[in-house]
Amino acid sequence: MRALIVEDDGKVAGALKVGLTAEGYEAVVSRTGEDGYFRATTEPFDVIVLDLGLPGRDGLEILSGLRSRGLTVPVLVLTARDTVEDRVSGLDHGADDYLVKPFAFAELLARLRSLLRRGRSEQSLRMVLTDLELDPIARVAQRAGITIDLTAREFDLLAYLLRYQGQVVSREMLARDVWKEPSRGTPLDNVIDVHVTRLRRKIDADAPQKLIHTLRGVGFTLKAGAS
Numbered sequence: 588m589r590a591l592i593v594e595d596d597g598k599v600a601g602a603l604k605v606g607l608t609a610e611g612y613e614a615v616v617s618r619t620g621e622d623g624y625f626r627a628t629t630e631p632f633d634v635i636v637l638d639l640g641l642p643g644r645d646g647l648e649i650l651s652g653l654r655s656r657g658l659t660v661p662v663l664v665l666t667a668r669d670t671v672e673d674r675v676s677g678l679d680h681g682a683d684d685y686l687v688k689p690f691a692f693a694e695l696l697a698r699l700r701s702l703l704r705r706g707r708s709e710q711s712l713r714m715v716l717t718d719l720e721l722d723p724i725a726r727v728a729q730r731a732g733i734t735i736d737l738t739a740r741e742f743d744l745l746a747y748l749l750r751y752q753g754q755v756v757s758r759e760m761l762a763r764d765v766w767k768e769p770s771r772g773t774p775l776d777n778v779i780d781v782h783v784t785r786l787r788r789k790i791d792a793d794a795p796q797k798l799i800h801t802l803r804g805v806g807f808t809l810k811a812g813a814s
């Protein structure tokens with residue numbers, strides 16, 4: 588069982604990881620909402636433990652983002668306050684269950700077991716834009732039904748652009764989230780541009796409709812239609 592723990596509190600996150608690992612889970616920790624959302628949309632998980640109070644993108648935003656993308660992975664929400672309001676808004680946003688901090692680890696395990704028992708509904712992480720389809724689990728990208736041969740980096744880059752489809756993706760975002768090198772001496776701009784050019788050649792060259800657009804001085808956007 589693969590569990591994603593999205594929790595900014597290092598102590599809680601660490602304890603959950605140790606505890607779940609001891610129970611046979613493969614536990615992955617995300618310390619920010621951004622990273623949690625990225626992992627949840629690009630990697631397969633059987634269950635997600637989601638803290639609501641996160642810096643940046645908060646738990647409820649992540650939850651509604653996942654659900655609006657059609658992701659059905661069970662989500663157990665951790666809340667700091669036990670108010671009816673919090674509970675209702677968590678469940679409204681698509682949480683499957685919730686647990687109020689502080690909680691006993693045995694209780695968390697029981698809740699997770701119950702969520703997992705409810706059965707894994709058809710989990711689809713497929714990302715789609717017109718005839719471009721990407722399966723992050725199988726790591727397969729297709730355009731018009733034809734599989735495109737991508738390097739690991741090109742695949743991650745495309746998954747990121749798809750996740751932010753219709754929005755502007757800056758080189759800083761790509762350096763931080765895809766290359767995971769937010770601050771290095773020489774900017775990654777040239778490296779990023781080379782990869783985008785290669786990716787564009789593979790995705791768009793033979794297609795009548797171009798999807799990857801460059802916004803001069805700003806970054807890139809993936810969308811159908813003219814930029």
Ligand code: CA
Nearest residue numbers: 595638640641
């Ligand atoms: Ca927190």
